[in-house]
Amino acid sequence: MTTPGAGQGKRRIDTMEELAVAIGVSRPTLSRYFQDPERVSRSSRARIEQGLEQVEYIPNFFATRMNRKTTGIIGVIIPYLNDLFFSKLLEAIERAAMEAGYTVITQCSHFDPLIEARAAETLMSMSVDGALVAPLGNHSDLKVHDRLRARLPFVLVDSRPDNMLDVEFVGTNHMQSTGLAVEYLCRVGAPPVFLAMPRVSFNAMARERAYLAKMEELGHEPRIIGTEPVEPGWLFEEHGQAVLDREFAAGRLIDASVLCVNDRIAIGALRAAATHGLEPGARRNGGLRIMGHDDYPLCPFLTPTLTTVAQDVEAIGRASVQQLVNTIRGEKTPDEQRVKLIDGEIKARESA
Amino acid sequence: MTTPGAGQGKRRIDTMEELAVAIGVSRPTLSRYFQDPERVSRSSRARIEQGLEQVEYIPNFFATRMNRKTTGIIGVIIPYLNDLFFSKLLEAIERAAMEAGYTVITQCSHFDPLIEARAAETLMSMSVDGALVAPLGNHSDLKVHDRLRARLPFVLVDSRPDNMLDVEFVGTNHMQSTGLAVEYLCRVGAPPVFLAMPRVSFNAMARERAYLAKMEELGHEPRIIGTEPVEPGWLFEEHGQAVLDREFAAGRLIDASVLCVNDRIAIGALRAAATHGLEPGARRNGGLRIMGHDDYPLCPFLTPTLTTVAQDVEAIGRASVQQLVNTIRGEKTPDEQRVKLIDGEIKARESA
DNA sequence: TGTAGAACTGAACACGCGTAAAAACTTGCA
């Protein structure tokens, strides 16, 4: 039972030609109306709008995009979605793009360079106005990015391969954010050990470097654990848990400060602590402390609540769209603004 | 620095016409080749494939889809992505659709019926071969679904409005899954209280009903909490935490079995327990127990690990694509198979 | 009432490719 008058009985019209005769306006006028209602006189506009209420007509997406100089589409490639960071990022991007008047076509790589390559082809075949790409850690086929970049406005998001330092990029300022975390941990307790992960991600490596730099700056001895290779199909959480489980089982690190490369690793770390009867953050200025990075939405609901450093995902999404739109509109980005690094912010909670 | 011979110098070709003269084959032959390489003779195929390595050419997505009788596109509408259930579902759908040879266009409603309506328009304007829609709880504009359904093969996923019981649908068998949870809790302890949420979701309401039915069947007195309205922008976790916090603070339910309508509510519930010094599941056959529903990927890493009933997201995704593809191919679905409910499975962990 | 300028109409071409039909060409086989 739908609302009465819902338009079930509206006559369906498939082409602009038919529509033109149906409401008594010329097709070029309709064409202009659909691109921007302001481009026709008020009287025609009223007439068209009234006519559209009597019939069901939807312009053909392909036919319209095929002929316009600009498609009004922004293509987005995301490495995977089973992660609240990327889903939040995608949401921010879609919102910003919509506000800027663009249609978003999202393609997900699902951890697979081949799918990523196919996604790039799809975007090119659709003549998108620009592409926003969050690469697959360091598994991406860089030729694919190069081809995209050579063809259309292109902005990297979140993660940046080492050899693409000259590309437009928006991401977290790991030097600042991880540095902040190290400082925070040093201020209220022992200098942290860094719980890393296998070197499959540029961001993870950037955070490692930031950790090393800040530890050196503060005059502490750094220590990094967890970089050993793992089996395919591994989960971040499992890795964090496994590494700390080994340590705790051997009686090591039970009084340490542990800075995890990201929150999902930290969640595994918390789990390892719990299984060993340890309570991260329970002793105010000492004892075991665990800290993450990202401000995963669940952090405030974990036990203990997870102290972390928040990435401003919303800002990253908005800024990347802004940067892309500027490029599309032909506004030359000054060299010093081609890379935009967004600062993080400490979220002090119970675990550290 | 890209790999040498990466194709930086390949001549770029924009139309099939140019390509035809470039490699010395006729355009219709090329057209057939791109639709299915098997449709041209082996000699032509070899020649074309060799030619394609010398140049850079990508068929125009719009021009190809505009003329084919079938676009090979499946449109997917998802209510929101900030939830690991939907991101897993989307992944399963995309994988299954890819295997079936379809291109997937995903549109996200972002909690907003207006955006959902626009997404539906986009899909119709693209003449997708079929649509897979996961509605916005009960906030969807049902006219939108009706229009889609009237135009093209249409399958609902995950959640089904009360007045669309005759539509093709694939989702969890809440009667079975929630029933299983109730039975499980009754078997090893006190009959459960049901921690629900405001009535904004058909699934949540279906689980409430399933809870009531099973409790009656087992001869226990049901009790449902947490259905009071909340402020806009509320989070599932916050709600679960707030409701149980009130109860625990008043000394109530501290020895109860609590079945939560979903895992995110349960995560909030675990948090409430922790803040009150309670340990769900610590006493084997009694005391406070908390159970969820969905098998959120993080369940095994929470403290305590969360007992829940797993939805077979992978199966839901696959089955929905299968159902849609059958409809697209014109295979009449027998009435009794128009609704496919997938059973859940208990994941016994520490919390209950 | 006349007129400049804006807005519209009709016709035509373009976009890149699918598709059909007929003619020309291969290939395999006797």
Add this chain to the structure above:
DNA sequence: TGCAAGTTTTTACGCGTGTTCAGTTCTACA
């Protein structure tokens, strides 16, 4: 060598809309 069957080429039209252009109608204002 001849012939049938399978391929390919040629040619032409169609898809639904963008876009242009010359000609027409409308509007505002004097």
